[in-house]
Amino acid sequence: MRAVQSKDARFDGWFFTAVLTTRIYCRPSCPVVPPKVENMRFYPSAAAAQQAGFRACKRCRPDASPGSPEWNDRADLVARAMRLIADGVVDTDGVPGLATQLGYSVRQVQRQLVAELGAGPLAIARAQRAQTARLLIETTSMPMADIAFAAGFTSVRAFNDTVREVFALSPSELRARSKGQAAAVTGMISLRLPFRQPLNPDNLFGHLVATGVPGVEEWRDGWYRRTLRLPHGHGVVALRPMPDHIACQLSLSDQRDLAIAISRCRRMLDLDADPVAVDDLLRADPVLRPLVDKAPGRRVPHTVDGAEFAVRAVLGQQVSTAAARTHAGRLVLAHGEPITDPAGGLTHLFPTMQALAATDPETLAFPKARRTTFMTLVETLAAGEIDLGAGADWNRARDQLAALPGIGPWTVESIAMRALGDPDAFVASDLGIKYAARDLGLPEAPKALAEHARAWRPWRAYAVQYLWATGDHAINRLPA
Structure with a gap:
């Protein structure tokens, strides 16, 4: 109250x-x-x-409003279910598909969601469809029938009834209140992504841009842009930090992917985090307090595709950021799906794991051991043997990754932090973390540093962002 x-x-x-x-x-x-x-x-x-x-x-x-931070901070059944529902699984595969991905029965999933959230997966997905419909009604001039199916409704009648029930206005009345914001002529949907204050965009956008893969990602005129592989087609998103929101422009080959695209962008930018709770805990350490006070609200840069990031993490093993980008760019040119981007310089979708699994290892400009690691990883991901998606079991994925040849603690924790979204992932052996620990008077040895970092739990991934920010690296700077 x-x-x-x-x-x-x-x-x-x-x-x-x-x-x-x-x-x-x-x-x-x-x-x-x-x-x-x-x-x-x-x-x-x-x-x-x-x-x-x-x-x-x-x-x-x-x-x-921003989503509850709980769904990205927890790894239990309810949190995993909420991440999958936001990723559109109920709309594409139904509740049985959701239960299958979670490894539970439909009855168990229904019971636990109702017990904690007061609504089952169908009702939660329906609420998400209503929000998607409102966005399309207010930001485009699409015909209402097209909006109904783009938002995931099975009929125009269900669309009309839901909009009236949830918003107490008809679809046409909602559009009349939107003050002429329609932008469907260009095929671009413009919207605002809310977040909890404060938000420091420097490391968030700096990291995405500095490590961006040519052809898949770019920084253009103050916007971070990238291609998206989506269930019904592909898209291009442009994101720009503003004082009280993230400006978002989406161009989709199929409007049915709108809700999923928004969800993935929010997750990539960690917009549902609770920065006050994170920063309050980290400030309890005298070493971190000045770093937090100087630039509060740092987010953890995540990804729109867990498998994509896992591949990029392996490409980045023991090489510079520039070299990792070069390796990734070559793979994109050789195996990525070409797209047309009239608004910029994006050229491809990142390759699927199936396409990468068909790669001739001899064409990879890596040492032999790295080629083995790369091929084993992409073949395992292509076969669906490791789940790095929104509903993944974090601990199980860690164990499976660690069992692959050439994947050690740095790679596992990098994937846990950026792909799985575990807020407590900690790359104790990272070179940048080692330099930060040295300069701040913290233990440099990974085991000793990990022991000191126990006090930062469950937000060690955020502590990593503050430690990285002590270094002079492009990942810490918002591009000019």
């Missing part, structure tokens, strides 16, 4: 408040005067509030 009374935006997405008298649900920071306590109800998800018969507030737009 204190969070609602203080209108604390930090709790947006953590829970939702509903008012019995108006039948409206809001985010905690809604500017409307809070009602009497006895008239309020609290729900752990927007889907639960919708199932209880409440409609979204037109003023605070709770459907557009």
